Amino acid sequence: MDAGRGRRVDRLRAERRETATVVHCHKHWETCKTNGVQGAALVAARLALKRAEGAVLAPADGPGSLGQDDVRTVA
Known part of the structure; x- marks a missing residue:
């Protein structure tokens, strides 16, 4: 891997960590728990949001857009 690609991978990983924290x-998740959505139902809700079409936005510094197939490829 060249240095440029390595820096990009490091930047993307940092962005992924920041986004995951947010x-x-x-x-919203505390509201779910307050309303009785907990355990497996809460996990299912998070997974559904993660896999929803449009959940992955196009990178600001590149052409095109990312879709769920891109996420599955990287995962």
Whole structure:
């Protein structure tokens, strides 16, 4: 892997960590728990949102757009 690609991978990983923190700490999840959505139902809700079409946005610095197939490829 060349240095440029390595820097891009590092930047994307950092962005993924930041985004995951925002999503996991969002107040919405506390509202779910308050309303009785817990355990497996809460996990199912998170997974459904993760896999929803449009959940993955196009990168700001590149052409095209990312879709769920791109996420599955990377995962």
